[in-house]
Amino acid sequence: LCLLYIMFITELRAFHAVATAGGFIRAGKLLARSQSTITAQVRSLEQRYGVELFFRGRGRTARLTPLGEKLFETTRQLFSFEKDAEVLVAEAGRNKGGTLRVGAISPRWATGMMAHMMRRYPTLDVNLILDNSQTLLDMVLTYQIDLAYIGAHLPNPDCDMRLVSQPEIVFAVSKEHPLADKGVVSRDTFGQQTLIQREQGSETRSLMDKALAEHDYSPNRTAVFGGREGALQAAQKGLGLAPISTGEIPEDTQVEIVRAADFSTYGEIHAVCLRSRRNLQIITEAFKAGL
Secondary structure: HHHHHHHHHHHHHHHHHHHHHOOOHHHHHHHHOOHHHHHHHHHHHHHHOOOOEEEOOOEEEEEEEEHHHHHHHHHHHHHHHHHHHHHHHHHHHHHOOOEEEEEEHHHHHHHHHHHHHHOOOOEEEEEEEOOOHHHHHHOOOOOOOOOEEEOOOOOOOEEEEEEEEEEEEEEEEOOOOOOOOOOEEOHHHHOOEEEEOOOOOOHHHHHHHHHHOOOOOOEEEEEEOHHHHHHHHHOOOOOOOOEEEEOOOOOOOOOEEEEEEEOOEEOOOOHHHEEHHHOOOOHHHHHOOOO
């Protein structure tokens, strides 16, 4: 089926060239093919469907039949659209246009790269999606986004990953919280607190849970408040301790930082894209761009 379609398009292109040039010899020059090849391709098209597309004279000219005139109207549009598509793709490939789809666990990690790309390529559209690390990695792997900034410690065999930061993971508490002035929470004191958890798939949650388990830190209770914004709001309201990366705390957020007395935990923020797509210049440049 694929070969038949290719054959049909090749023959249709030969027909279009003859109709445009007004003859088989000029069509051959237009397509850089021999006259005999053009003639054979048009004849094959006519014979396959049992139609006549040209009135052939003794001279070098060829006149369209009524059916040929109708088909020529269609091929004019078809190959015009084909040319438009070629120009569109070529310009996007030269970074003059197109869309770069970016994902990030926080705007902080993506905005520097986005600003660079938008300054360098004024007609490039850049879209940003915010979500947790696992969701964004899945979106990269399924071609829904081109590049992501995620928390990731384990390499993915299908992806290229570039380390961009190693932020500390701490606890956020309200300014009125008893621990706000101390800045440190011991194992015993932690056992009296409410731990504000984020959603499953959060790299911050995963790393903090691992560290808490390794150092025998158990909260009095746990409350889940969804994503980073929900956890921060809960912390601001004095509902408990919310694990968060220092790189994800907005400047205007009314919280204080508290660290565990017995351990420190650091995340890893990586730029991630599919290895198979690194041949695309726009993705490669975005992947290498700084924060």
